[in-house]
Amino acid sequence: MRDNVRVVLCQPRNPLNIGAAARAISNFGCSVLRLVDPFDLAFREAVSAVGGAPVLRAAEVFGTVAEAVADCSLVVGTTAVGHRELQHPIQRLEAAGPVLRAAASSAPVAILFGSEKFGLTNDEMSHCHWLMRIPTSDQTPSMNLGQAVAVCLYEIVRESSVAMRVPVHKAVRAADSEQMTQMLLAVLDESGYTNRIVATSTERKVRRFLRRVNFAARDAPLILGILRQILWKFRAERTEPAE
Amino acid sequence: MRDNVRVVLCQPRNPLNIGAAARAISNFGCSVLRLVDPFDLAFREAVSAVGGAPVLRAAEVFGTVAEAVADCSLVVGTTAVGHRELQHPIQRLEAAGPVLRAAASSAPVAILFGSEKFGLTNDEMSHCHWLMRIPTSDQTPSMNLGQAVAVCLYEIVRESSVAMRVPVHKAVRAADSEQMTQMLLAVLDESGYTNRIVATSTERKVRRFLRRVNFAARDAPLILGILRQILWKFRAERTEPAE
Numbered sequence: 001m002r003d004n005v006r007v008v009l010c011q012p013r014n015p016l017n018i019g020a021a022a023r024a025i026s027n028f029g030c031s032v033l034r035l036v037d038p039f040d041l042a043f044r045e046a047v048s049a050v051g052g053a054p055v056l057r058a059a060e061v062f063g064t065v066a067e068a069v070a071d072c073s074l075v076v077g078t079t080a081v082g083h084r085e086l087q088h089p090i091q092r093l094e095a096a097g098p099v100l101r102a103a104a105s106s107a108p109v110a111i112l113f114g115s116e117k118f119g120l121t122n123d124e125m126s127h128c129h130w131l132m133r134i135p136t137s138d139q140t141p142s143m144n145l146g147q148a149v150a151v152c153l154y155e156i157v158r159e160s161s162v163a164m165r166v167p168v169h170k171a172v173r174a175a176d177s178e179q180m181t182q183m184l185l186a187v188l189d190e191s192g193y194t195n196r197i198v199a200t201s202t203e204r205k206v207r208r209f210l211r212r213v214n215f216a217a218r219d220a221p222l223i224l225g226i227l228r229q230i231l232w233k234f235r236a237e238r239t240e241p242a243e
Numbered sequence: 244m245r246d247n248v249r250v251v252l253c254q255p256r257n258p259l260n261i262g263a264a265a266r267a268i269s270n271f272g273c274s275v276l277r278l279v280d281p282f283d284l285a286f287r288e289a290v291s292a293v294g295g296a297p298v299l300r301a302a303e304v305f306g307t308v309a310e311a312v313a314d315c316s317l318v319v320g321t322t323a324v325g326h327r328e329l330q331h332p333i334q335r336l337e338a339a340g341p342v343l344r345a346a347a348s349s350a351p352v353a354i355l356f357g358s359e360k361f362g363l364t365n366d367e368m369s370h371c372h373w374l375m376r377i378p379t380s381d382q383t384p385s386m387n388l389g390q391a392v393a394v395c396l397y398e399i400v401r402e403s404s405v406a407m408r409v410p411v412h413k414a415v416r417a418a419d420s421e422q423m424t425q426m427l428l429a430v431l432d433e434s435g436y437t438n439r440i441v442a443t444s445t446e447r448k449v450r451r452f453l454r455r456v457n458f459a460a461r462d463a464p465l466i467l468g469i470l471r472q473i474l475w476k477f478r479a480e481r482t483e484p485a486e
Binding site: 020023024026027028029050051052089091092093094095096098099134135136137139140141142143144146147148150151154155157158159160162163164165 | 263271293335337383386389390393394400401402
C-alpha cells in the first residue's frame with residue numbers, strides 16, 4: 001500500500017521543506033517523492049532530511065503535473081481552503097484518509113501539495129479528482145509544507161482500531177498490602193500523626209486508601225523498604241544517647 | 244478542550260523547531276507552548292512561526308519539568324522508542340489521542356517532547372503518567388520535532404466520525420442525455436467513424452456509454468456546445484469553396 005503513495009510537491013520554493021517532506025515520507029514507510037518545477041534545483045542538499053536522504057536522492061523531477069501523476073489512478077489535492085471559490089468537492093482529511101488507503105492498496109495514488117506561498121493553482125487543481133483539507137483552525141488555516149505532508153501521511157497509515165493498552169501490572173498480594181498497612185500505621189503512630197482517640201477510624205481509612213491505590217506487585221519492595229527505613233530512623237533516634 | 248493542551252518542549256535546541264511547534268499549535272486551535280531549559284533563549288525570533296507568532300510570544304520558559312507541568316492532571320511523554328528500555332507503558336498515538344482529548348476536556352494536560360538529538364531523558368520521563376509513540380517505521384522512527392508536534396495535535400483534534408461526502412451533483416436530464424447521444428452519433432457519422440453496417444449497434448453502444456458516465460446537469464451545456472461546434476466545423480468545411 002505505502003509504495004503506491006506518491007507525494008507530489010508543486011513548485012516548492014524552500015529546500016528545507018522538501019527535505020522535511022522527504023523525512024516524513026520515510027517516517028511513515030512511504031518512498032516516492034515527486035517535484036513539479038521546483039524553484040531550487042539544489043534541493044537534494046536539504047539538511048532537514050535526516051533519515052529521509054534516500055527518499056530525497058530518489059526524488060523525481062517533472063515539468064508538469066500531468067507527467068507527475070501519469071501513473072496514478074487517484075489524484076487528490078490538498079488545500080487550506082482560503083478565500084478562493086473552489087470548483088472541486090472538498091473532503092476533511094479524516095474522511096479522505098481511509099479512501100486514499102483503500103485506493104493505494106491496488107494502484108498508485110498521488111497527493112498534491114501546492115507551493116508554500118500560494119497553495120495549488122487552479123490549473124494544478126484541475127488534475128485532481130477531489131480535494132482534501134487538514135482540519136486547521138479558521139484563524140490559522142495554512143500549515144507549513146513539511147508539517148502538512150507529515151499529517152496527511154500519518155492519517156493514511158494510522159490504524160483506526162488500536163485501543164489504549166491498559167498496563168496489566170500484577171497487583172500486589174493482599175498479604176503485602178496488609179504489611180504495608182501495618183508499617184504505615186506504625187509510622188503514623190510513631191511520627192505523632194495518629195490521634196489515639198480516633199486510632200481505629202484512622203486504621204480503616206489507611207487500609208481503604210492502600211487497597212484503592214492498587215499498587216503493582218513489583219512496587220511492594222520499594223514501598224515496604226521506605227516504610228522500614230523510616231521506622232528504623234525513628235527507633236534509632238529514640239535509642240541514641242542525648243548529646 | 245484545546246485551551247487545556249500544553250505542549251512542553253524539553254531542552255529544545257533549534258529555534259526553527261520551536262517556531263514550527265508554535266505554528267502547529269496555532270494551526271490546530273491550541274495556544275499554550277512551554278519550554279523547559281531551551282538551548283537558545285532568542286527562540287522568539289524564529290522565522291518558521293508564520294501564523295504562530297502570538298503563541299511564540301506567549302511561550303512560557305521554565306527551569307524544570309516539574310514546574311512546567313505543575314498545573315496538569317495528565318502528563319504524557321512522546322518517544323520514538325529507540326534502543327532504550329522504557330519503564331513506562333507506551334500507547335500508540337491513535338489510542339492515546341481520544342484519551343488526551345477526554346482528559347483535556349476537564350483539566351490541563353501536558354504533552355512532553357524531548358530534545359531533537361536525544362528525545363526525553365529518563366528523568367524527564369519520570370514525570371509522565373505514560374508515554375505515547377507516533378506509529379513511524381522501524382527504519383526511520385525519529386521525526387522532526389515540529390512535524391511530531393503537528394501530528395500529535397492533529398490526532399487530538401481530529402474527528403473520528405466524519406465520513407467522505409459524496410458530491411451530490413444533479414444528474415443530467417434524460418432529454419439532454421438523448422440530445423448528447425444524437426449529436427455524438429452525428430459527429431461519429433460525419434467524421435467517418437461509424438461503419439454503416441453496424442450503425443445500429445454503434446448507436447446502442449454510444450447510448451449506453453453516455454448513460455453510464457452519468458454526467459452532471461451543469462456539464463450538459465459544455466458537452467453539447469463542444470459537439471455542436473464540431474458539427475459546425477464539419478459542415479463549414481463541406482460547404483467551403485475549394486481553394
